[in-house]
Amino acid sequence: MSEPRVRRAEIANEQVHVDRVYARxxxxxxxxxxxxxxxxxxxHGAQREAVFEQASMLFERDMMVHHANQTLQTLDAEYEGLVxxxxxxxxxxxxxxxxxxxxxxxxxxxxxDWRAPxxxxxYQATAEDPMAVVRRRVIRxxxxxxxxxxxxxxxxxxxxxxxxxxxxxxxxAALGRARGDRMRDIVATIQKEQDExxxxxxxxxxxxxxGPGTGKTAVALHRAAYLLYRYRRQLGGAGVLVIxxxxxxxxxxxxxxxxxxxxNVELRALGQLLDGIEATRHDPAPLAAIxxxxxxxxxxxxxxxxxxxxxxxxxxxxxxxxxxKLTAKELERVRRRVHSQAGxxxxxxxxxxxxxxxxxxxxxxxxxxADGRGFDRAELITELGERIDFHRFLxxxxxxxxxxxxxxxxxxxxRLTRAARSVLSAEEITLLARSVAQAPAGWSxxxxxxxxxxxxxxxxxxxxxxxxxxxLDAEQARDSRTTGARxxxxxxxxxxxxxxxxxxxxxxxxxxxxxRRGRYASWTVVGDPVQSSWPDPPEAQQARDQAxxxxxxxxxxxxxxxxxxxxxxxxxxxRVVAGHAEPDELPRAVRETGLVPQLRTVEPATRExxxxxxxxEMLEAVEGTVGVVxxxxxVEQTQQWLTAQADERLRVVGSLxxxxxxxxAVVLLEPTELIEESLTxxxxxxxxxxxxxxxxxxxxxxxxxxxxxxxxxxxPAPTR
Numbered sequence: 001m002s003e004p005r006v007r008r009a010e011i012a013n014e015q016v017h018v019d020r021v022y023a024r025x026x027x028x029x030x031x032x033x034x035x036x037x038x039x040x041x042x043x044h045g046a047q048r049e050a051v052f053e054q055a056s057m058l059f060e061r062d063m064m065v066h067h068a069n070q071t072l073q074t075l076d077a078e079y080e081g082l083v084x085x086x087x088x089x090x091x092x093x094x095x096x097x098x099x100x101x102x103x104x105x106x107x108x109x110x111x112x113d114w115r116a117p118x119x120x121x122x123y124q125a126t127a128e129d130p131m132a133v134v135r136r137r138v139i140r141x142x143x144x145x146x147x148x149x150x151x152x153x154x155x156x157x158x159x160x161x162x163x164x165x166x167x168x169x170x171x172x173a174a175l176g177r178a179r180g181d182r183m184r185d186i187v188a189t190i191q192k193e194q195d196e197x198x199x200x201x202x203x204x205x206x207x208x209x210x211g212p213g214t215g216k217t218a219v220a221l222h223r224a225a226y227l228l229y230r231y232r233r234q235l236g237g238a239g240v241l242v243i244x245x246x247x248x249x250x251x252x253x254x255x256x257x258x259x260x261x262x263x264n265v266e267l268r269a270l271g272q273l274l275d276g277i278e279a280t281r282h283d284p285a286p287l288a289a290i291x292x293x294x295x296x297x298x299x300x301x302x303x304x305x306x307x308x309x310x311x312x313x314x315x316x317x318x319x320x321x322x323x324x325k326l327t328a329k330e331l332e333r334v335r336r337r338v339h340s341q342a343g344x345x346x347x348x349x350x351x352x353x354x355x356x357x358x359x360x361x362x363x364x365x366x367x368x369x370a371d372g373r374g375f376d377r378a379e380l381i382t383e384l385g386e387r388i389d390f391h392r393f394l395x396x397x398x399x400x401x402x403x404x405x406x407x408x409x410x411x412x413x414x415r416l417t418r419a420a421r422s423v424l425s426a427e428e429i430t431l432l433a434r435s436v437a438q439a440p441a442g443w444s445x446x447x448x449x450x451x452x453x454x455x456x457x458x459x460x461x462x463x464x465x466x467x468x469x470x471x472l473d474a475e476q477a478r479d480s481r482t483t484g485a486r487x488x489x490x491x492x493x494x495x496x497x498x499x500x501x502x503x504x505x506x507x508x509x510x511x512x513x514x515x516r517r518g519r520y521a522s523w524t525v526v527g528d529p530v531q532s533s534w535p536d537p538p539e540a541q542q543a544r545d546q547a548x549x550x551x552x553x554x555x556x557x558x559x560x561x562x563x564x565x566x567x568x569x570x571x572x573x574x575r576v577v578a579g580h581a582e583p584d585e586l587p588r589a590v591r592e593t594g595l596v597p598q599l600r601t602v603e604p605a606t607r608e609x610x611x612x613x614x615x616x617e618m619l620e621a622v623e624g625t626v627g628v629v630x631x632x633x634x635v636e637q638t639q640q641w642l643t644a645q646a647d648e649r650l651r652v653v654g655s656l657x658x659x660x661x662x663x664x665a666v667v668l669l670e671p672t673e674l675i676e677e678s679l680t681x682x683x684x685x686x687x688x689x690x691x692x693x694x695x696x697x698x699x700x701x702x703x704x705x706x707x708x709x710x711x712x713x714x715x716p717a718p719t720r
Contacts, residue, residue, distance in 0.1 A: 007149070007166045014139050015146045017096065018083050021110050022144050024102055025082070081141040083111055085122045088135040090158045097122045099260055114260075115229040123195035130154035135163060138189070190222065191215075197557045198223045202231050202497065204553025205523045211587035212573070212690035213564025216526045217660055220499050221253060223524055225260045227497060238496035239488065240265045241517060245502040245659045246445075247271065247280055252661055266488075266495075270506070271445040273513055274452045275490045277404075282632055282656050283444045285679040287435050289535055291446040292507025294543060295423050300453055303419035304406050305339045307332065311397050317360065317389060319380060324363050326356075331397070334359050338398075344459025345401055352398040357381045357390075400461045403454035407447065411437030449509035455491070456516070495521045502659045503527035505534055508543035515547025523548060530581040531687050533656065535679040562587040562690075564662055569689070569696050572597050575707050577686040597689075597696040604701050608641045611669060614697045618665035619647055622694055627663035628652045629688045631673035638669065655684050658691055666692035671705040 085097035101113035112119045125131040136152045151165045159165070190198065197219050200206050206223070208216050224240050242257075242265060244250040250267045257265050271279035283291065290296070307313075313328040326334070338352045339345070361377045368375035384390050410416045413433040420429050435444075443451065498518040500506070504527035506514065534540050548554075562570055570589035577586075602610040611628065618626045626647075630638050632654035639652045653661065655674045671685050678684040685705065689696065 003166065006164050010149050010164055010166055011146050014083075014086070014137075014149055017110075018139075018141065018144060018146055020104075021083055021096075021098070021102060024104055024110055027105075028102070081139075083141065084139050085114075085119075086135075086137040086139060087119075087122055087125075087133050088137070088163065089121075090132045090134050090155060092132070095119070113229065115226045120195070120199070123190045123198075124192055125154055126192060127154050134158045134160075135165065190219075191561075193557075193559060193561075194219045194222075197559075198226050199230075200555055200557070201553070202227045202235065202522050204551045204555065205525060205548050207554065207556045208524065208526045208559065209528060209556065210559030211528055211530060211562055211585070212687070213562040213570075213589070213662075214559035214587050215563055216528070216559060217253065217501050218256070219559070220501060220524050220526045221256045222260070224265060224497065224499055225257055225262045228262050228264065235496040236264060238494050238520070239492075240497045240499070241495045241521075242267045242499040243273065243501065243514060244269050245505060246657045247278075248653060248657045249501070249660045269445075270510055271448055273517070274448050274455070277443060277448065277451065279443045279445045279448050281442060281444045282654075283435065283446050285533075285535075285677060287431055288444075288446045288507070289679055290424065290428050290432055291444075291450060292509050292534070293536070294508045294539060296450060296509055297453065297512075298423050299410075299416075299420045300406075300450060301457060303410060303415070304345060304401065304454065304457055305335070306409070306415060306418060307335060308399055308401070309409065309412075309415075311399070312393065315356075315360075315393055315397070317384065317387075317393070319360075319364060319384060322364070322367060324360050324367075326359060326363065330359060330363075335398075344457065345398075346459035346461055348459075349394070349398055353385065353390075353394055356394065356397075357385055360384060401458050402461065403451040403458060404443075406454050406458065407450055408436065413437075446507065446509075449507065449513045452513040452516070453509065493517050493519055497522050497524070499524045499526070501526045502531075503544075504529050504532040504537075505659065506540060506544070507534055508536075508539050511540060511543035511547045515543075515549075518547065519549070522551075528585075530577060530585050531659075531683055533678055533680050533684055560587050562589040563591070564693050565589050565690055566591050566593040566595065566694065568593060568596050569692055572696070573686055573689040576682055576689060576705070578707055580682055580686075593694060595695055597698060599698050599700065599706070602699050602701050607669070607699070607701070610699050611638060611641050611667065612645065614667040614699060615642055615645055615650060618667060618695060618697065619645070619649060622664035624664035625649045625651060626665045626667070627658070627661065627691055628667045628669065629655060629658050629691060630669040631677050632656055633677065634669065634673065655688055658688055662691055662693055664693050665695040666697070668696065668698045670702070671698060671700055672702045675705055 081098075082100060083096055083098040087095040087097065089095065095109070095118055096111050097114050097119045098111035099114060100111060101109075101116060102111045104110050114122070121131040121133050122136060125133040125136060132155075134153070134155045136154060138150045139146060140148045140150070149166055153159060153165055194215055197206070197208055200223070208220060210216050221242070224242065228235055228240060242250075242253075244253065244267065247269045250269050250272075254267060257263070282288065313331065315324075315326040315331060317324050334352075334355050338348055338355050341348070341351060343351065358381070361380050364380055365375050365377065410419065411433055413429065416429055416433045416436075420432075424432065493516050495517055498514070498521045500514060500523065503525045529537070565573070567589040570587075574586055600610065600614070615626060615628055626649055628638060628642065628651065630652070635652060635654040642650065642652060651663070655677070666688075668688055671688070674685045674688055675681045682705075
């Protein structure tokens with residue numbers, strides 16, 4: 001039988017099984033809906049029963065409805081290719097592998113969940129160690145239709161006469177598929193080195209390093225799904241938090257975990273970690289370096305001890321016909337005395353009242369001794385402590401402080417100078433004060449870590465009886481950032497597992513913020529030092545180690561195969577980052593397309609038309625997405641240039657927001673600007689160059705960004 005006929009026959013055979021799976025799925029869905037309906041009937045019946053029977057019936061109803069809803073949520077997930085693999089074992093039955101475990105009415109396995117031990121050979125078996133697998137088959141589906149199959153024979157000597165083998169390279173075929181605006185899961189094409197990381201023990205810290213396109217993010221997300229499946233009792237209740245570099249990134253990965261049936265996972269960008277505030281704006285690199293430094297801890301701790309701007313500078317209170325007066329200097333001494341006790345200000349009002357009363361008693365005693373009168377200190381403290389005018393003064397002199405309020409104080413350069421003297425330079429103080437004073441509406445991403453630090457230093461404000469609008473907005477924001485996770489308390493810090501992506505870019509202050517969320521957590525940390533945009537790695541490493549705490553179990557894995565970029569594109573990226581990375585820090589691109597990156601020289605006056613023409617050309621050249629990558633300061637302008645090209649496949653993204661994303665084609669505008677806007681220079685350009693999977697066009701009006709060919713790589717194709 002010819003190859004095409006064999007392929008068609010095998011596709012038809014697999015279609016029979018896939019049809020059976022989806023028929024069973026429909027039955028399970030009907031059963032779950034019937035269970036939910038019955039639960040509601042029990043609830044209605046409870047209203048007619050005696051009071052002592054109602055509690056039992058309502059509990060039964062709640063359990064039935066909860067279980068039914070959970071089942072429906074799992075069955076209704078967007079499974080693109082529910083069945084994707086098959087294992088034919090030597091001397092035993094066939095195992096189908098998929099996104100969800102499904103049994104038939106007799107409890108026979110129709111599909112084995114990809115995370116189950118029985119599915120491990122689908123990823124781990126090799127010709128050297130076949131794990132009793134004769135044939136491994138990848139099944140590619142669209143919805144409920146089988147499109148193609150691809151086989152690997154791992155035990156040629158054990159292939160029976162009636163076993164037909166088809167296909168060549170399921171992985172390479174998957175790599176060539178067009179990209180959409182959401183990351184796809186890779187459950188059908190996980191490689192052995194990736195599977196080892198996914199199934200690593202959950203305790204401690206698991207670090208995943210590797211260059212662009214090595215699948216770090218996908219592996220980390222699949223690891224989260226695997227851990228929840230394998231250790232649901234230990235991890236499921238407290239929840240899993242996934243932290244990404246930007247909202248663009250978290251939106252990009254938002255469908256990966258639900259597509260694998262996991263919804264109890266919370267996704268947040270660094271600018272979203274503090275409840276009630278969401279930041280998307282990035283500071284210029286020099287300013288972000290100041291705000292991210294551990295030196296800011298000292299500045300903030302000193303700033304909150306300063307006298308609030310609206311606090312009274314003098315206290316006058318009458319006591320038995322005599323006016324007791326505390327001057328500004330005396331009040332300041334009282335304030336310093338309270339702060340010296342090292343308690344959070346918002347928890348120190350009682351201490352502040354006691355210290356203030358003691359100062360008033362000292363003043364009264366001083367007056368009494370000068371007049372030769374007797375004085376009862378305890379009586380004065382008791383009487384004044386009960387006076388309404390004393391408490392009115394105390395409220396404004398020692399007010400409840402909020403993080404945003406204190407950070408705003410630093411917009412006053414004189415106040416910031418007092419807090420930052422001997423910590424920041426005069427130039428840094430001016431830059432920071434101007435940033436706070438002149439900031440547009442909303443905070444920057446770097447500010448969120450400072451606000452979180454202040455939240456802890458200040459202590460919680462008194463609890464309110466009614467939730468404010470801000471609190472309600474914060475709750476809605478939390479709900480919008482989850483993939484179905486249960487609602488958690490504000491500033492929740494008891495996650496069981498935390499995934500940090502693009503970890504090489506976190507500032508020390510951001511590591512402190514992240515660490516607070518993971519006091520009891522195990523960690524999966526993803527990054528690539530070569531792509532780092534943080535200028536002081538040792539300082540970040542110090543904060544990172546503190547965030548992990550005393551956890552002794554640490555595992556480090558390195559992924560070395562670049563599946564995303566064509567070899568032609570990655571050769572150019574290697575040239576750009578030469579001198580900033582050791583050879584063993586760079587991955588190996590395994591796919592060749594014959595399409596060399598195009599370098600187009602443009603004049604500043606023709607940038608707009610050049611971008612428009614290149615974007616149009618790439619949209620016509622590829623089926624998937626096209627990204628236009630530029631410096632952060634040029635994003636808005638570039639978006640305006642492309643407003644007329646209303647194609648949903650086209651995206652404009654700044655260099656920092658491009659982290660972790662990928663497009664079929666990329667138009668890179670003014671690479672020199674990317675180098676100049678970052679403190680790590682060519683590393684940021686390296687990231688931008690490695691976003692494309694198929695085609696890359698570079699528009700540049702300035703030379704110098706591309707090293708000479710002396711580094712041993714061919715020049716990209718120059719055009720005008």
